[in-house]
Amino acid sequence: MSAVETTYREAIRQALLDAMEADPDVVLIGEEVGLYGGAYGVTKGLIDLFGAHRVIDAPISEAGIVGVAVGAAMTGLRPVAELMYVDFVGLVMDQLANQAAKSRYMFGGQIGVPMVLRTQGGTGRSAAAQHSQSLEAWMLHIPGLRLVMPATVNDAYHLLRAALTQPDPVVFIEHKGLYTRKGMLDIGWPDGDWGVPVVRRSGRDLTIIAYSRMLHEALAAAEVLAGQGVEAEVIDLRCLNPLDEAPLIESVCRTGRALVVTEAALTGSVASEIAARLGEACFDWLEEPILRLGGEDIPIPVAPALERGSIPDARLIAETARWLVTREAPQWAAQ
Amino acid sequence: MSAVETTYREAIRQALLDAMEADPDVVLIGEEVGLYGGAYGVTKGLIDLFGAHRVIDAPISEAGIVGVAVGAAMTGLRPVAELMYVDFVGLVMDQLANQAAKSRYMFGGQIGVPMVLRTQGGTGRSAAAQHSQSLEAWMLHIPGLRLVMPATVNDAYHLLRAALTQPDPVVFIEHKGLYTRKGMLDIGWPDGDWGVPVVRRSGRDLTIIAYSRMLHEALAAAEVLAGQGVEAEVIDLRCLNPLDEAPLIESVCRTGRALVVTEAALTGSVASEIAARLGEACFDWLEEPILRLGGEDIPIPVAPALERGSIPDARLIAETARWLVTREAPQWAAQ
Amino acid sequence: MTAAQTTDLANSGMLARYRTMRRIRSFEERVGELFLKGESAGSMLHLSIGEEAVVGVADAMDAGDTFTTHHRGHGVFLARGADPARMMAEIAGKEAGYCRGKGGSMHIADRALGHLGANAIVGGGIPHVVGAGLTYRNRGSGQVSVAFFGDGAMQQGILYEAMNMASLWQLPCIFVCINNQYGMGTRVDRSAGRHAFDARAEAFGLAAARADGTDVEAVHDAARALAAGAREGRPAFLEIDAYRFFGHARMDKSPYRTPEEEAEGRARDPVGHARAKLTQTGLGAEEDLARIDAEAGAEMDLALDFAVTAEAPGMPTMFEDVYAPGTPAPRPQAARLAAILGEPA
Amino acid sequence: MTAAQTTDLANSGMLARYRTMRRIRSFEERVGELFLKGESAGSMLHLSIGEEAVVGVADAMDAGDTFTTHHRGHGVFLARGADPARMMAEIAGKEAGYCRGKGGSMHIADRALGHLGANAIVGGGIPHVVGAGLTYRNRGSGQVSVAFFGDGAMQQGILYEAMNMASLWQLPCIFVCINNQYGMGTRVDRSAGRHAFDARAEAFGLAAARADGTDVEAVHDAARALAAGAREGRPAFLEIDAYRFFGHARMDKSPYRTPEEEAEGRARDPVGHARAKLTQTGLGAEEDLARIDAEAGAEMDLALDFAVTAEAPGMPTMFEDVYAPGTPAPRPQAARLAAILGEPA
Numbered sequence A, B: 001m002s003a004v005e006t007t008y009r010e011a012i013r014q015a016l017l018d019a020m021e022a023d024p025d026v027v028l029i030g031e032e033v034g035l036y037g038g039a040y041g042v043t044k045g046l047i048d049l050f051g052a053h054r055v056i057d058a059p060i061s062e063a064g065i066v067g068v069a070v071g072a073a074m075t076g077l078r079p080v081a082e083l084m085y086v087d088f089v090g091l092v093m094d095q096l097a098n099q100a101a102k103s104r105y106m107f108g109g110q111i112g113v114p115m116v117l118r119t120q121g122g123t124g125r126s127a128a129a130q131h132s133q134s135l136e137a138w139m140l141h142i143p144g145l146r147l148v149m150p151a152t153v154n155d156a157y158h159l160l161r162a163a164l165t166q167p168d169p170v171v172f173i174e175h176k177g178l179y180t181r182k183g184m185l186d187i188g189w190p191d192g193d194w195g196v197p198v199v200r201r202s203g204r205d206l207t208i209i210a211y212s213r214m215l216h217e218a219l220a221a222a223e224v225l226a227g228q229g230v231e232a233e234v235i236d237l238r239c240l241n242p243l244d245e246a247p248l249i250e251s252v253c254r255t256g257r258a259l260v261v262t263e264a265a266l267t268g269s270v271a272s273e274i275a276a277r278l279g280e281a282c283f284d285w286l287e288e289p290i291l292r293l294g295g296e297d298i299p300i301p302v303a304p305a306l307e308r309g310s311i312p313d314a315r316l317i318a319e320t321a322r323w324l325v326t327r328e329a330p331q332w333a334a335q
Numbered sequence C, D: 001m002t003a004a005q006t007t008d009l010a011n012s013g014m015l016a017r018y019r020t021m022r023r024i025r026s027f028e029e030r031v032g033e034l035f036l037k038g039e040s041a042g043s044m045l046h047l048s049i050g051e052e053a054v055v056g057v058a059d060a061m062d063a064g065d066t067f068t069t070h071h072r073g074h075g076v077f078l079a080r081g082a083d084p085a086r087m088m089a090e091i092a093g094k095e096a097g098y099c100r101g102k103g104g105s106m107h108i109a110d111r112a113l114g115h116l117g118a119n120a121i122v123g124g125g126i127p128h129v130v131g132a133g134l135t136y137r138n139r140g141s142g143q144v145s146v147a148f149f150g151d152g153a154m155q156q157g158i159l160y161e162a163m164n165m166a167s168l169w170q171l172p173c174i175f176v177c178i179n180n181q182y183g184m185g186t187r188v189d190r191s192a193g194r195h196a197f198d199a200r201a202e203a204f205g206l207a208a209a210r211a212d213g214t215d216v217e218a219v220h221d222a223a224r225a226l227a228a229g230a231r232e233g234r235p236a237f238l239e240i241d242a243y244r245f246f247g248h249a250r251m252d253k254s255p256y257r258t259p260e261e262e263a264e265g266r267a268r269d270p271v272g273h274a275r276a277k278l279t280q281t282g283l284g285a286e287e288d289l290a291r292i293d294a295e296a297g298a299e300m301d302l303a304l305d306f307a308v309t310a311e312a313p314g315m316p317t318m319f320e321d322v323y324a325p326g327t328p329a330p331r332p333q334a335a336r337l338a339a340i341l342g343e344p345a
């Protein structure tokens, strides 16, 4: 089948629809996933197609919802639990980290929990401190979980379909700022294998590593940099767990420079983990320190300008990358 | 007053006792903190001294307990909420990360939450996957929180007293394996200032950075290394937030080698954050990559030998440090 | 006081409550305008139109009492004496707002008026009033703390942990459920296995009551009785039976409910009901009520203008208030990058 | 079936239940010995002595039914057919245990017997039975899932979220609260504002009952009735009124309660009660009962020996079962270090 243009939202909806048709055990459970069609419209109409026993509108009981998904997964269903905002994950970390993630291990391999927790995060809507976070670092720190954060329309579809074939719990984090983003979806052709980062743009001067919405900021930055004679390689992590580090290491050892970008508060972030690993693996090949760019270490303010100013964008990425390569400081760093 | 020998448990109890005598607004609230005297005996007898209105036995309602502490702190008390095991923090992350940590910011500085969340973590008692974790990395990733993890008897006392003067929420994580550990307590003399790492042993060949129980493993390793002609500097982080990086940077730039040790699952750990920062700050002075040692990326198994084998100890630290300095691989890495 | 005096008081109270309800209604209408002007900080604006009878609870609270609200808390705060201009400025994300433009509509608070914070986590603010109750008990201050939340929060586990602790420790707390029949698109009969919510509260040992949200006086009477008990250490639960007139937030057109149902629901209008009652009983002459209405509208027009023309917070303020002044603050990224990449001095 | 036949069945049932209760008692006594021998994996061992009447619930379940337990779940699992040798081996942290020595006493599970897992998080396993109920409803399989937990979990919010969902969706679930009067050192009147727990369950729309944990037959009758309803989609709650004979865990000497209270509590002995009933009614001759007791003791001695002599799991097994076989597994630290520090080939 050939590629068609669609949105990130539609691609996810299509993946859910196709998975539900392919596997009668796939059920959706979450707040407003049914009649309302999802807070961001991702599950629109699915309840009409599959009925209220497979598209389940849940009460506002996040911990209970994830706990129910765990039990359903243990007994044969393949639930997709939806958490309306990743910011609410603080309510479900016990069910996610102590139950879903550890059951297989604690029970000696007997009982797996093949569920997907779909949620969305990130800034961009002036939704303030409790509706704009990027908390993937918490999940990355939990052995037993898988963690996926698609940036492209094609990945949104294929990685969700792949997640729905995994024997272990997968946290699938979408970005609220990407739902309306258009791109090509080719149902017959994934961007890459599950667990393998994809080089989205090749370059020789430095490697920019990003994921989710930041990938697009990084690509925009690379475009600007090219105009300035700096060729940036841009790699999309896609799956944070499992993660095949080889492509990252190969690229950074080749370019000698790396900029790791995240939208999350930088301290304790995924960018720190990637930087630490690259620092260990690429040491002898580095021209410059592995540099991290992330959100400021503050809660997200509601004022639009402050919110925007608190996270990286194409301009900051480009200026920092150029600085790293040319050692010419940008204006804002002059003083 | 001069130093006296006591235990880590007693030092914490003394700090609570002294703080409660000094400040009538200090109250303890948690499961079994009263009649039972604390699951690990830390609060023994305090209910007799201060009564049931200040030493409050709470139902098994972790989220509620932390939420109550937040409200009490907002209105003038200085609550010390106790979470029996840090493993239960998954039940309270919303109250901790979305409420306690963000209130001051969201409310424009009007309402602070001067509370302390006391808890304990770590391995050593074959308590299995849900009672042996080290989850400080989650807290480190939350702007608005402070995070303290004392390793010594003197720090256990002084850092808790200091935490009980902070205007913002402090997560104070003890280690179950240290409660019976003896050491000198000098009420008039802290090991160092709040927020400043302390050099526990000086050396020129490499810097070993650790905190909580791992500090003692690192010091034991340094002893072994000294016998082999390797002089390790050992730094205790003590406070993970606030953290004054200067002493770490100074040391690593001087020794040119760093080993960062944590008991937590390595991926996404505090060790990764420290390694990433040192990689950025010390790049030009490094002889070798900044190396991390941590717990294996697995849930904690209950079998004693497996549990022990899954986290770093003095031997692994010493052998790895020696490897880093001499480039002679230890036996287990030979093949 | 003579009986005559008390009725006078009650009457003037009714008129005052009408005025407050009207001001809430007018304020929420201006919030809608603010959004349409593109001047609001985001679109997560939850209007409390149809729930103005919360004034009956607010009026049963004393000056020193405190409260928390859910995300639909504009009305409650206005009823407790908020300055609409500073509220609107906060909703617009301006420095002059109650929270310096950092919190917005879902995170308004004011220590001075005892507002411990609106919350965007359903159920998130409920245990805070139990903590406040603990403070008041320990100090014997005689204060009461009140949690306002919606029917959706009745399915959040933390509510039961909070009610149990208030009941166990006999704290001066009141749990007020504003049941507007919906949590987003989910009607209460689709979210609760059994929705006699007062029975739940009673099972946890609280004094429980229900009141018709169309009738602010009924709400007020119920709240007064429960508040008196709460002050003596008998925590209470009050369910206000209301209807959410409009969509969940600005974007929601409520396709999940019928126009007929909405018409019926909107007929249960606490503002209109109080107005009718005042005119019928002759306690409020039409011209007086008309003047009250006009004044409310004018006041809120000014609030809207104030918000629109107020200054946005300066960029450096983003690093303020993460921690208390004088304690270590987050290091801005620019400073970090400069330290790493800047030429070593 | 004729009345005579049913009573025969009931009678043999009573004898069988006595045997199972005795086996549980003997097993738990051996767990104590295992600890004293220093052969247990850790000291977090929670004995269910005094709670053997859970057998009455286990006997009301069908072969395909599933369940979860709390940390004090040895008795429940034995009542559902567990092999005591593999259980004891798990408690000793041995490879031959139910969970390969990875879970231990607080994390025993067995897919074959429908044990979805013991849990060390109070309340943690409760929502899992609601999920199982969802599976059974969607498949129309007629199975029931049962959550066993203690009185302490009655203060955990997730219980109410779970009960509400079971009630709302009419799922085949039973919530069994084994009220042994204590959560560690906290007696139920110090943990619950009001502890008529069945009233709480009813307020959430469940069929609720209480049974005397001294009388396994009373527990069994109540459980049978509730299970029949649950199978038809009427979720239920059962409180078993019992007493925790010994300390919370091996280390706890229960200084927080009086010897008098303990004596009274231990007098409410379900095993002794059943034995007396059987002899009185002549359904069990003394010599038969004595033989049952002796057999139970001998069986558990063997289980103890098996556990002590069984092999500890090999080091490499620590990396197994984090994820399913054939999917990317965690990289051992030694391999990582070798890749970094080993000479580049």
Ligand SMILES: Cc1ncc(C[n+]2csc(CCOP(=O)(O)OP(=O)(O)O)c2C)c(N)n1
Pocket (backbone or CB within 6 Å): A031, A060, A062, A084, A088, A091, C046, C070, C071, C072, C120, C121, C122, C123, C149, C150, C151, C152, C153, C154, C180, C182, C183, C184, C244, C248
């Ligand atoms: C913990 C949590 N879950 C879900 C949401 C998303 N959400 C915001 S408001 C809302 C409905 C709340 O309904 P109710 O409590 O009745 O308040 P109402 O909006 O009707 O005033 C939901 C589901 C949230 N903000 N927090």
Ligand SMILES: Cc1ncc(C[n+]2csc(CCOP(=O)(O)OP(=O)(O)O)c2C)c(N)n1
Pocket (backbone or CB within 6 Å): B031, B060, B062, B084, B088, B091, D046, D070, D071, D072, D120, D121, D122, D123, D149, D150, D151, D152, D153, D154, D180, D182, D183, D184, D244, D248
């Ligand atoms: C979430 C959580 N909080 C606290 C604990 C510590 N803890 C273990 S058992 C227990 C008491 C539980 O009492 P109950 O539910 O009545 O079960 P019982 O021990 O009486 O069988 C507590 C507080 C825990 N394991 N999990």
Ligand SMILES: [Mg+2]
Pocket (backbone or CB within 6 Å): C150, C151, C152, C178, C179, C180, C181, C182, C183, C184
């Ligand atoms: Mg509502």
Ligand SMILES: [Mg+2]
Pocket (backbone or CB within 6 Å): D150, D151, D152, D178, D179, D180, D181, D182, D183, D184
């Ligand atoms: Mg109990």
